[in-house]
Amino acid sequence: MSDEVEPGFVRVRLDLSYDGKDFSGWAKQTARRTVQGELESALQTVMRLPYPVELTVAGRTDAGVHARGQVAHLDLAQAVWDEHRDVLMRRLAGRLPHDVRVWRVAEAPAGFNARFSAIWRRYAYRVGDHKGGVDPLLRGHVLWHDWPLDVDAMNEAARTLLGEHDFAAYCKKREGATTIRTLQQLSWERDADGIVTATVRADAFCHNMVRSLVGALLHVGDGHRPVDWPGKVLAAGVRDSAVHVVRPHGLTLEEVGYPADDLLAERNRQARNLRTLPGREPSPGCC
Template sequence: MDERIRLRLDVSYDGAGFSGWAPQPTRRTVAGVLVETLDLVLGAGTATGLTVAGRTDAGVHATGQVCHLDLPVDVWRQHEGRLLRRLARLLPADVRVRAMTEVPDEFDARFSATFRRYEYRVTDAPFGAEPLRRHEVLAWPRPLDLAALNAAAAGLVGEHDFAAYCRRKENATTLREVTRLDWRRDPDGILVASVQADAFCQAMVRSLVGAMLVAGDGRRPVQWPGSLLVHRERSSEVTVAPAHGLTLVAVGYPQDPAEYARRAELTRRLRVPVEG
């Protein structure tokens, strides 16, 4: 068997034209497009074991996605100096591989990760979203109060069972630790939520945003999003915010590569594979 090497890929994409990350036989997905292009450049089946940090849903964007794959060492040595530019020429314009880095075999893009951070963008401008930003910014039809949004966010930070905000997956835990959740207005007046946790359940970030928005526009008290944490199943009161406002912006890993395997083992023990 050929000696193989593990590579980390840093990937960004506009999610509007994709049915999410995960491969689906009859749909256009980020993983599907990436594998097709790698097969075209390197030969079918040469790149194996594509594994991603966060399996984003349909319509969700990424500027900081991370995945890994394995290549035969001789193939990598043959192509490493020009592979990034070849991918840039052949990949569609809505997905980019920004970097390819050799990593230890113990690196696991999914299970070695220590955190994922997402941002959600909303405008409450009376005219709606700027046309050039409409694919990444949600237009909210009511004024939003920044202080109320942050008060609602405060009740969701910490380690909780987020079952009320997760799509149920059999045998999967909904216990998560949210280490950061806050809102700010950027210089253009766009409201940006930053949400960071060790991992997220499917649709969790957009569900949290949906709950905070109705507190931010005054239709619910700021304590309401936090009060839902007592539920042990998904709450029908929570509306999932649209996908196009959400972007995966960063995935964190241990600074010491020697910790990759330990972190991966710990994560596997704690939970069934998660959705990003």
């Protein structure tokens, strides 16, 4: 599948952040407020375009999920880019609502695709287990868990989930999409203020994967499940009703990683290929 930019057009990369509280996720929806909808509308307005723009994003976040390091791209006619490149970010700042900001606008290198060129996405999920609750100033970004958490136990359980696996047990299945992913990092750390943060990094994530993994590990951390339970759920390969999908407001997309510029096109091509595990039939690729 070719992803070449049409002659006379320029691919533009946007780096942005948003507070997901009042958004129905990233993806544009009829009659619902979304990040994509707000951003595409603002871009069309500030560039005075007679046609809508279309963004491609690194990761489609769900309703209520935040982003600090989201990446998107769009293709613009060279003349439009030349006219607006130096003023576009400032004009977007004046047009966008206060819960979404664009921090960088730049011409993308050859072969770049915000979604398919990415080699990893890194999320953070923040939890507070203080018996008094969560600091009111953090309540929109930290989940309160009303049982004390054993971080060492959660880290021990997390190690069994690392690597390439079929994460069907931790994903909401979508027709025609694979649930095979490579989980590169899953670790927990408690900071000086007592907030427990999960760092979760993978080549890609399927629907509800991070929030399901966090939900399973919280069961271990509070002593309701043994350390080996999350690994057994993964091996079973089917959704387990005991795995709770935690609320979205504790989750933030922190960063998206890309290879060196000369490897972007190859990564773009590879990410569209079929994915399978040894001994299984291939499934359609999906990011």
